[in-house]
Amino acid sequence: MAERRAVLITGATRGIGRAIADELADDWHVLVGGRHPDQVRKVVQALPSAEPFIADLTDAGAMQAAVEQIGHLDAVVHSAGAVVMGPVSELSRQDWRDLYEINVVAVADLTAELLPKLREAHGQVVTINSGSGFHTGPGQTCYAATKHALVAFTDGLREEERGVVRVTSVHPGRVDTDMQVDIQRQLGAQYQPERYLQPADVARAVELALTMRPGANVDTVSVRPAL
Template identity: 35%
Template sequence: MAVHLITGAGSGIGAALTRRLHERGDELVLLARDAGRARAIAAEFPGATTLVGDLSQPGRLSWAFSKQPLPERIDSLIHIAGVVDLGRVADLPPTLWEQQLAVNLIAPAELTRLMLPVLRVSRGQVIFVNSGAGLRANAEWAAYAASKHGLKALADALRAEEAEHGVRVSSIFPGRTATPMQERVHQQEGTEYVPERFIDPESVATTILTALDLPRDAQITDLSVRPGV
């Protein structure tokens, strides 16, 4: 039975993937930002283990984990959690840059660093659920796109560094997906949100499962997913 550590399991793509893995009987370790959120996620996915760690404070993750029992085995670390705040470069305050870089880039780097010893033992896999913004930057998306471009660089460097340990690294780049984050983006853009126009989170979950379940003789390095219409 495979063991998966997942961030962002509470909604959107993360919830869809977690449901699929739970239904097939895999073992789940779900990261939550606080104890209350951990209880809610544990109730939604009976049998899952939870870890508490605030991704907006990546420098405290090591301390937080030192107070909790950690899994002895991890077969995959799946980074899905993220935040987005739009704004023109001329208007974005440092706090919004810092928040997006912390959650979207620095926290995945630190969480990966902390989990690498067990991932090496299992010859496991790290999956970064990135974004189309990780490949191109549009007006008013500077901070978010910068964090996601950085996430691609993190994945590429990690893949080269960990190949000798048998750790596979994949980046998934979904286009606009019908999630609560997408609804928030539309509120910031001042446009109508019509979920049917975008990718279903289940479709992105299927893509992630494809990367997870690929036989060991291959790995998906970079995979873009776009709306069908």
């Protein structure tokens, strides 16, 4: 049996990240990223080939220490993230700082730490972005701003690493997750899960990007609800 390729998935204990871990489990060795040891280990135990990657990604020291424990790595999927909703007039300076820290700065910092391993493997970087990376609306300005910034990051990284590391940006529409429940609550909207994607739908798009032949790259993929 061929040796499994290794993928680090941040935010892998729930929602889209967990669905990606499950989708890749048959063929990949999964590094399960998360902040809470008990939750991470529960997912590790449920997968056929996995290990923990426990770190608060907003803590540079903890993140670097976790990276030092990684051996060979073929891919990273950045699925961890947060959301803040509300009009600009009601958001604080700290709201902006906190959201950029997890949605942009942590992604850039972790990627930079992993690039030597990914370059050696001619590996891949996948970011889970959002439809908000393309557009925004009332109450979504802060969240969309971080996702627009993430587009700029992936576009720039793709060109910097072209021919060495492949880079993909995945943009789901609304997905039936705990985060979506929180988003709709903050927006004061009715929750309609039947109109949303399932996390497994996004996971299949990630698998497509990770299994393209070496001469091809999925630069950007948008996955929208059919309704």
